[in-house]
Amino acid sequence: MGLLPGKLEAPALFGVALLGALALPVPFVPSASAAPAPWLPPPTNVCGEVGFDPLARQPDPSLPPPPVIDIPPVIDIWVPVPEITPVTVPDPPQDNTRIVAEPLPADPCRNPCPDVRDTPKPVEESPESGSTAPDTGSGSGSNSGSASGSGSGSAALELPRIELRPEIEPIPIPVPGGEGDTPQPAPPHVVHPVEPGPVAQPLGTPRLGAVDMIGQVTGHGSINRTDMRWQVDGTDLGLMWESEPGKIAMAFGDTFGEGWEYGRFGGPDWRSNVLGFSTDRDLSDGLVIDTMVQDSRCHAAEFLSSRKIKNWETTVIPTSGFAIGKRQYLSYMSINHWSRTPGMWSTNFGGIAYSDDGGSTWIKDQHARWDNIFGFGRFQVAAMVPHGEYVYMFGTPNGRLGVTGLARVDKDEVLNKSAYQYWVDGNWAPAAENQATPLFRGIASELSVRYDAMADRWQMMYLDPLKASIVLRQAATPQGVWSDSVPVASTLDYPKAYGGFIHPWSTDTDLYFTVSAWDSYNVYLMRAKLDSPR
Template sequence: MGLLRSAPIPRSHLRTTSILAGAALLGLVCVKPTAAAPHPWAPAPVNSCGEVGFDPLAREPEPGSTPDPRPPTIQIPVPVPEFVPVPIPGPGPDNTRIEPEALPADPCANPCPDIRDAPKPTTPPPTTTTVPEGSQRSESTPPTTGEPNDAQPQSATPSAPAPPGGIALPSIEFHPDPEPIPVPVPGGEAPEPQPVPEPVYVPPAPAPLAAPVAPPRVENVRLVDQITGPGSGNRTDMRWQVDGTDLGVMWENRPGEVAVLFGDTFGKGWEPGGAGGADADWRSNVLGFSSDRDLSDGLTLDTFVQDSRCHAAELLNSRKIKNFEVTTIPTSGFAVGDRQYMTYMSINRWSRIPGMWWTNHGGIAWSDDNGRTWTKSQHAMWDNLFGIGRFQVATMVPHGDWVYMFGTPNGRMGVIGLARVPATEVLNKTAYQYWVAGNWVPASTPNELLATPLVLGTASELSIRYDQTSAEWQMVYLDAPAHQIVLRTAAEPQGTWSEPIPLVSTNDYPAAYGGFIHPWSTDRDLYFALSAWGSYNVYLMHATLNR
C-alpha cells in the first residue's frame, strides 16, 4: 500500500497456508502477460509554476537519445549480522502540533522560503523502473532502517569488453547488507494501560450470498493529475516537505472534507527512484485534507496535519528497526460520528521477494480531534502468529449499524476475508464476527483463521466503498499475478462479487499499486489514487463506468 519500509510500500503478503502461497507465487511467476508496447515518448509534465513533475506511464525513449551501451551491474548483497539495542518500552508518540498558516495567495509562492526554496530539477527521472511490477517501496526496496545508504561494494568484477560479435558481460558487485539482530534493553516508561473492553457476545447470524449484480463496463480510464511531490499542482514538497510518498487512503472525515492518508513519506534529500532513507526526513505516515469537489482536473489538498511550519507530521510512530518494526503503514480510514479510525499494519521487515513483507500485527488507532493526534488501541490488534494472520492488511467500511472489515494476510499473495463489528464496538475484539461458510460467527482465533475467501485469487491494497446510488459495493485492489488493478462489485459485502474488471495495467504503469477510492466517487465516475514505485508519488485516476 503504500503501499509502506526496508525494501519497496511495499510489504510481504503471506498465505493462509503454505500451499496457497506457493500456488499464488507460481501464478505470479508463470502467468505474466505479454508486455504491452511502450507509449510514445512525451516530455515530462510541468505544473502551472513551471516545475517539472513525473510521468508514470511506460514510454519509449526520447527520440535521438542514445541508450547506455554498458552492460548492467549485478549487485549481490552479503548479509552482515549486526546487534541493535532496542529500548523496551520505546519512546512515545510525538504529538507536537501547530495550527497551519494559510497558504500564500500566489500559488507559486513558497510559504516557507527559509525552509525550502530550491529550484526544481530540469531533468525528469526515468519513467520506467527495474523493480518488478506490483512491488512497492516499503515492500521491495524500502527505506533504510539504520542500515547505511553509502555502503560501498567490497569487491567487483568489471565487465569485460565485448569480443567482436560477442556480448559484454555485466560486472558483479558485492555489497555488505547489515542484518539487524534486535536486542531488547531497558527503555523508558511504559504507556498508561488502556481499560480492557467488557466482553460482548454478538449472536451468530446467517449471511448467505446475494445474487450477482450486473457489473459496469469501464469505458475509459485516464490519468487526471499528479497529487504529490515535485511538479504536482499541490506542490507538496515546498508546502509540507512531502517529496516522495505513496498510498493516498481517503475517507470523508466530516461533511465537506476528505482525509487523505499517505504511507512512508520523505522530504528534503529524497531522490526519485523509490522510497528514500532515514536521512531524507522519513515519516511513516502523514495526513492531508481536501475539500475539492471537482476532481475532473485533479485533487487539491488544502492542508496537512503539521508539527512545525511547512512540515507534515508523522501520526503513528514506528521504531524504524528492521526485524523488529520497520514502519507503521496505514491501510484504511473511516469515521463513526466525530471519531476517526485508522487501520494500520506494523511491518517487521520487507522481503527480498518483491511484493512480500512480514507484519508484527494489524491494528486500529483512533482520533478524537479530527486526525491531529492518534492513539493506537492496545486491544484492537490482530497478531501475526507464525505468519498466518488473516487480517493483517485491513480495510474497514461503516455501513448502517455495522463496520465491515475486509482483510488480507501480510504481503500481496493472500486471499480476502471478511468480518463485521457493531459501530459502537470498533475497539472491542470480542464483538467481531467473521464470515465463515455463509454465516456470521463469533470472534475467536479459529474463526478468524477460517474466514471464507470472498473471491478466488489473491489481492492486496484493498479499497472498498458502498455506493448509495446503485446500492452496490465497489472493491478496487491490486491483482499482482494478473499485473492489474481491478474493480469488482456486489450487492452485499460478502458477495457474490463480480468477476474482476481491469482498470490499470502495470505494463502501462510500471510498478503501480494501490487504487484507493475517493469517497465522493459515484456509480459512473470512479476516482482513485494510484502509486507508482519509480517516481514514488501518488496520482489521481478517473474511470468512467457505463451501467
C-alpha cells in the same frame, strides 16, 4: 487546461506505475493492453516544475537509440551481517507536537516557507540549445527510453563488476526503557452468537469505459507541490475517507523529504506516514490538498509513530480510514520487516488507531490488534467501511499473495476485538478470524472498498499481481456474491503501479482513485468511466 482558482494545472498525460515491489511472472496479459504510448516531454505544472511520467512510452526520437544490450556496470551482492540491536521496551510515547498550519499563499507558485527550503532555480541549457529546461527536482521521472551508453551497439561488450556489500541484519534484544504510554483498560469480553449471513444475487462484472490519468498528486511538479509546502518529496498510497461532511482525509505511507532521489525507496527525513486533508469536489482537473497535519512550519508530521528498527518494527503503514460521528478511525499494519522476495513483507499485527481531534493526533488502541501468529494472520492488511449499524472489515494476510476475508462489528464496539464476527460458510461467527471464508477465488493486495449509495452497490479495488492489473469488483452486499474482476489499469501499460484507493466522492459513473508509482514513488489520481447499473 487553464489555471483554475486554487489549483495548479494538472499534467495532461500522466502515467501510473505498478508496484516495484512485486515483479512476479505475469502469465496473464490483459487484452486491453496497448503498445507503448507516444513519446511526450515530461509534464509540468503551472509553475514550470517538471513532474514524473511513469507511463510506458516510446523512446524520445531526438535521442540516440538505447543499446541493444544494456548491462549494468556493477552488480551488487548483499551479504547479511548479523548485529545485536538493543530495543527499549515499552515503546516511547507518541510525539504529538503539532502546529496550526498557516494558510497557503494565494499565488500557488510562491514558496510558503523560504526559510525552510529554497525555491529550486531553473537550470539553463547550453547556449547552443537555445532553450531552458525547468528544474526537475530529484529526477525527471520520464520513461522516455533514454539510457546510459553510446547506443551505437559498436562498443566492446564489458562484463559487469561483481561487488559484495554488507547489509546489517539487526537481531533485536529487548531492554528496559521508559514508562511508555499509559496502559489502556481492556474492553469487556463479549461473544455475539452465530447469525446467518446469506449472499445476494451477483450484480455482474463492472462495465468500464475510458480510464485516464488526471494528474500527479504528490511530489515535485505535482498539482500540490508537496515537496515545497510540506517536505513530502516521495510517498505512496493516498488512501481516503470522508473525515467530516465536506472534507476528505488522505493518508500516505512511508514518506521522504528533501534529498529523496528518483528510483529509490528511502531517503532523508523519513516519516512512516503523513496525513493531509482536501475539500476539492471537482476532481476532473486534479486533487487539491488543502493542508497536512504538521509538527513544524511546512513539515508534515508522522502521525502514527514507529520504531524504525528492522526485525522489530520497521514501519507503521495506514491501510484504511473511516469516521463515526466526531471520532476518526484508522486501520494500520505494523511491519516487522520487508522481504527480499518482491511483494512480500512480514507484519507484527494489524491494528486500529483513533483520533478525537479531527485527525491531528492519534492513539493506537492497545487491544484492537490482530496478531500475526506464526505469519498466518488473516486480517493484517484491512479495509474498513461503516454501513448501517455495522463496520465491515475486509482483510488479507501480510504481503501480496493472500486471499480476502470479511468481518463485521457493531459501530459502538469497533475497538473491542472480541465483538467481531467473521463471515464463515455463510454465517457471521465469533472468534473465527482464521477460518473466514475467502470472498472470491484469487489473491488480492491492499484492498480499497466503498459502498456506492447512488447505485446501491459495493465496489472493491486492489492490485492483482497474477493479472498484472489493478482490478475492480462489485457486489450487492459485503459478503457477495462478488463479481469477476475487471482490469482497470494494466501494469503492462503503467509499469510498477500499485494501490488503487477509491475516492469517497466518486459517483456511479465516474470512479476516481489514487495509484502509486514505484520508481517515481509518488501518488497519482486516475478516473475510470463506469456504466451505471441503473
